[in-house]
Amino acid sequence: MSFTVTVQPSGRSFEVDRDEPVLLAAIRQGIGLPYGCKDGACGSCKCRLLEGRVIHGAHQSKALSSEEEDAGLMLTCRAAAQTDLVIEARTVPGLGEFPVRKLPTRVSRIDRPTPDVAVLTMQLPANDSFMYKAGQYVEFILKDGDRRSYSIANAPHRQRELIGNEQPAIELHIRHMPGGKFTDHVFSAMKPRDILRIEGPFGSFFLREDSTRPLVLLASGTGFAPLKALIEQMEHKGMTQPTVLYWGCRSRADLYQHEWAEAAQARLPHLRYIPVLSDAKPGDSWTGRTGFVHRAVMQDLPDLSGHEVYACGAPVMVDSAQVDFVQRCGLPETAFYADAFTSEADKHGPVA
Numbered sequence: 001m002s003f004t005v006t007v008q009p010s011g012r013s014f015e016v017d018r019d020e021p022v023l024l025a026a027i028r029q030g031i032g033l034p035y036g037c038k039d040g041a042c043g044s045c046k047c048r049l050l051e052g053r054v055i056h057g058a059h060q061s062k063a064l065s066s067e068e069e070d071a072g073l074m075l076t077c078r079a080a081a082q083t084d085l086v087i088e089a090r091t092v093p094g095l096g097e098f099p100v101r102k103l104p105t106r107v108s109r110i111d112r113p114t115p116d117v118a119v120l121t122m123q124l125p126a127n128d129s130f131m132y133k134a135g136q137y138v139e140f141i142l143k144d145g146d147r148r149s150y151s152i153a154n155a156p157h158r159q160r161e162l163i164g165n166e167q168p169a170i171e172l173h174i175r176h177m178p179g180g181k182f183t184d185h186v187f188s189a190m191k192p193r194d195i196l197r198i199e200g201p202f203g204s205f206f207l208r209e210d211s212t213r214p215l216v217l218l219a220s221g222t223g224f225a226p227l228k229a230l231i232e233q234m235e236h237k238g239m240t241q242p243t244v245l246y247w248g249c250r251s252r253a254d255l256y257q258h259e260w261a262e263a264a265q266a267r268l269p270h271l272r273y274i275p276v277l278s279d280a281k282p283g284d285s286w287t288g289r290t291g292f293v294h295r296a297v298m299q300d301l302p303d304l305s306g307h308e309v310y311a312c313g314a315p316v317m318v319d320s321a322q323v324d325f326v327q328r329c330g331l332p333e334t335a336f337y338a339d340a341f342t343s344e345a346d347k348h349g350p351v352a
Contacts, residue, residue: 003081007031008050010091016081022054023076027202032095033076034204037149040064040078042315042340044204047089048072054079062319090334092204098131100200102141105170107194108163110186113256116176117222118186122196124159124168130200132156134207134233135226135310135339138170138200140182148182149202150174151312151339153225155232173225173256205312205339207233213335214242216297216309218321221249223313224257226339230310231264231271240270244300248276248293248317252284274300294321298329305330308337315340 001018005025016025023045026033036044040059049072056069057078064075074087109121124130132138134155139147153171154162162169177183207230217227224247234243245265249255255275265273276293280286289296294317301307304325311318318340325331 003052003084005081005085005087007033007091008086008088012091016085018082019055019080021057021077022074022079022081022085022087026076027096027100030096030099032092032204033089034092034095035077036203036205036339038077038202040075042338043075044338044340045076046073047076047087049074049079050086050088052081052083052085054081054085056080062315094133094206095204098133098201100202101130102197102199103128103130105196105198107190107192107196108167108169109192110190114253116187117254117256118174118176119153119256120172120174120186121162122170122172122198123163124170126167128168130159130168130170132201134229135205136201136203137205137226137339138172138198139202141197141199142182146181147199151203151205151223151226151229152201153228155229155236157236158232171225173222175222203339205310205337206230207310208308208337209233209237209239211308212241213306213308215244216301216304216307217243217245218294218297218309218311218313218317219245219247220293220313220317221254223311223317223339224261226312227310228257228260231268235264235268242270242272243268244272244274244297246274246276246293246297248278248296248313250279251277251281252286292320293317294324297321298324301329303330304335305332307331308335310337312339 002015005016006013014029014031023035036042043063059078105122108123111119137149137151139149150172153173159168160166176187219227261273265271276289276296311321318338322336326333
C-alpha cells in the first residue's frame with residue numbers, strides 16, 4: 001500500500017510506501033526536502049504536518065520534542081505515513097538533480113595532519129562521473145550494513161586533480177572517535193588500496209550559487225571539510241561576495257589545514273579567515289581570537305540581517321549559532337544553512 005505526500009507551498013507530490021519514512025521516499029524520487037543526518041538526531045528535516053497521520057520512529061527529543069509533535073510538527077526522516085499526507089516544508093531547488101548511487105572506492109592516500117584527524121583521498125571508478133554539490137556528504141557502507149557519514153571536502157571540479165592521472169577522487173576529513181567502530185579502523189588498520197563502498201550524494205547543505213549576499217562560513221573541528229569545498233566552488237564559479245570563514249578549534253594543532261585557509265585568504269580578495277581557539281595551550285603562543293567561535297561572529301557582525309550563514313560542526317555549536325544569530329543578530333531563519341555532525345553517540349542518545 002502506498003500514499004501520496006503533497007508538499008506545500010510548492011505543490012509537488014510523491015508516493016510513499018506504508019511505514020516508509022517520508023524523507024527516504026522523497027530522496028528516492030528526487031524531491032528536494034531539507035535534511036541532515038537522516039537519523040532523527042539533528043532536526044534539519046523538521047516540517048509541519050497539515051493533513052494526514054504519521055507514526056514517528058525513535059528520535060532525539062532535541063530534534064523534535066513531544067510538545068512540537070503535539071503542535072503538528074514532524075521529522076520526515078522518522079515519520080512513516082499511515083494516510084495520504086499534506087506537509088508544509090521548504091523545498092530545496094537543485095536538490096535531487098543528481099542521483100543517489102552506490103559505488104566502490106579505493107583508499108588512495110591517508111594523511112595524518114594531527115594525531116586524531118585523518119584526511120582520506122578516495123579514488124572513484126576510473127570512467128565514472130560521480131555528481132554532487134559542494135557541501136554534500138557520502139555514507140560509507142560497512143560490512144555489517146552500518147553506515148557512517150562524512151562530508152566531501154573538495155568541490156566537484158577538483159575530482160580529477162587530487163591524485164593526478166585523470167583518476168577521479170574525493171577527499172574526506174575524519175576525526176578519531178575512540179571506541180568508534182569505523183574510526184578505530186581508519187586509525188589502526190586502514191591502508192592504501194583498501195576497497196570500501198559508499199553511497200551518495202546526500203544532504204541539503206550546499207552552496208546557493210544564485211545568491212549575492214555576504215556569507216559567513218562557520219566551522220568547528222572537522223566541520224571545516226564541507227566549507228573548504230564551498231570555498232573551492234566559489235572560486236571556480238567566480239563568486240565574489242564578501243565571505244568570512246570562522247574556524248573554531250580547541251588548540252592551534254587542531255587547525256589541521258590552517259595553511260590552506262591562509263593561502264585561500266591570500267588568493268581571494270573577498271575572503272577573510274578568522275581562526276578562533278577555545279582552549280589555547282601555553283605552547284601555542286596564540287595571539288589570535290579565543291572563546292566560542294559563534295560568539296566571535298556576533299562580536300564582528302552584530303547585524304546579520306543581510307547575510308547568509310553556512311554552519312558545520314558539533315551540534316552544540318550549530319544549535320547555539322542558529323538561536324543566537326536569529327534571535328540576537330537578525331539573521332532570517334531561511335538564511336541559516338547547517339550540517340551538524342552527529343556521531344553514533346549523538347544518534348543513540350536520549351530519544352523521544
